[in-house]
Amino acid sequence: MQETRGAGGNAAPQQLVGQCSVTIIHLPTVLIALVTGYAMLVLDLFLARRSLMADRPELRTWAYGSLLLLLGLLAIPLRRWIPLGPAILLGNGLMAMGLTVYGQALHQFVCQRNLPRATWILFGSGLLLMAWTALHTTSYAYYAAAASFWFALLLVPTLHVLWRNAWKLEPSLRTLSVMLGVCCAALTARGAHALMEPGRYVDLMQPGWTQGLTLLTAFLALIGVSFGFLLANFERTQRQMEQLASHDELTGCYNRATARSMLEHLLDRCRRERTPMALVLLDLDHFKRVNDEHGHLVGDLVLRRFSEAVRLRLRASDVFGRMGGEEFCIGLPLTDRAGALELAEDLRQTIAALLMPGRNGLPLQITVSAGVVAIGSMQLEDLDTTVELLYGTADDLLYRAKHLGRNRVMIA
């Protein structure tokens, strides 16, 4: 920023007031700062992409969007050497393409969908409108207004998707949405101002404050959006790694180690609160046959469908884990013997009634056997009652259920 000082750069402050001094933003400086900022951003994104983002295609898309914006900014000085119309068309075309690519990356990240086709149509129509403006007018104010409204409109579908979904996803997306809103507002203000006061838009480098302020705000907000997007990607990667460490990838249940420690916590809590609990061990019957006759892919599908059906029947406080292969366990807080038996029997019937698509679309049915152990406050007081012991008892009961012909529930 600098101050215009009228005639005589060393004028005293009183004189400045008399001469109505105006604070301006020095646009060449702004441009150099923005180019430097975007160059660093592009470097950061391409480096982050190499180290972390082999499986984050959205970040790769974002890196290319930033590169397009950088090239668009670098194209601005071309106005010195080539006619204004083509120079503006090239620079603004690259920037608009960069914003559209940003929209594509955000759509992929937020809702796993591509940008609506209407946005690409908007991009193409805007390019045609800019070309028409270049042919029919030499007024920079019209270029500035058309480009600003075009850029702002290109952001609207992405803003819409963000406002609807960002609050449920990674926290960084919230600040990102606000920054994108600020960018859109700054561009709209610039477009409106250019139409209302064309005299202030004779040239991009014309001294003044509105032109510089709106440009600076829009592009700085976009840099903020980019860092928000990087952070959101890191947050998602971290969440996915935590999920992988504690959950079974195929079924989404807790894995064996996590289920064990959750059951320990459950037992401790029930012991402290003197409330009953139960443990159910479930094992699919003749699962080897399913694999042999229908193939492993169908076997995997059966495991997924089975877990979904069980999960639907459970409460949020129940602990559902895959202990290995086709064996699952359920920890039931606040559940006595009768309640546990009712649930296990209910699950057995639900699974027996499930129809799944087998090889060549043939219907496939499976059954499950269960061993159930329930403990009340008496057994909880006995410190020898451990998860190991409960698990061992349920396993013996499950073995008996298998031995007696499968598709049945045995309870202690």
Ligand SMILES: Nc1nc2c(ncn2[C@@H]2O[C@H](COP(=O)(O)OP(=O)(O)OP(=O)(O)O)[C@@H](O)[C@H]2O)c(=O)[nH]1
């Ligand atoms: N498709 C698939 N199969 C699995 C997976 N984990 C274990 N299995 C298979 O599950 C089968 C378990 O077979 P068994 O232990 O003989 O048990 P079963 O055939 O169910 O017999 P019973 O338990 O006695 O009724 C094996 O063929 C394993 O290869 C998995 O993640 N996906």
